[in-house]
Amino acid sequence: MKRVITYGTFDLIHYGHINLLKRAKAQGDYLVVALSSDKFNEGKGKKSYFTYEERKAMLEAIRYVDMVIPEENWEQKVTDIDKYDIDVFVMGDDWKGKFDFLADKCEVVYLPRTPEISTTKIKDELHNK
Secondary structure, three states: OOOOEEEOOOOOOOOHHHHHHHHOOOOOOEEEEEEOHHHHHHOOOOOOOOHHHHHHHHHHHHOOOOOOEEEEEHHHHHHHHOOOOOOOOEEEEHHOOHHHHHHHHOOEEEEEOOOOOOOHHHHHEEEEE
């Protein structure tokens, strides 16, 4: 079984997230999503609209997602690859090159983002109404 992992906050889930998850799952047979915890987001200066538990429940309801784990820090990516026996590490292409150091552990794939949508864009549009 080919195992894939991706990381993200997945707040205000939209069709861009669904596209990413669908294409990530297509890279293998089993998709692990490492979801940024509320504490980790705070450390990055981000505040999610939905709590970790709410975002986790939404992700678990998406058919492409097989497992959701918490992302607590930047460094855990290396240990997650070993712990979950990961074959493919997937991120959006806005992170291109940032995780190439993982290539000695697994295949690293950067997928194109859905250009016309983002959580930031949604928040900005709602704020400006």
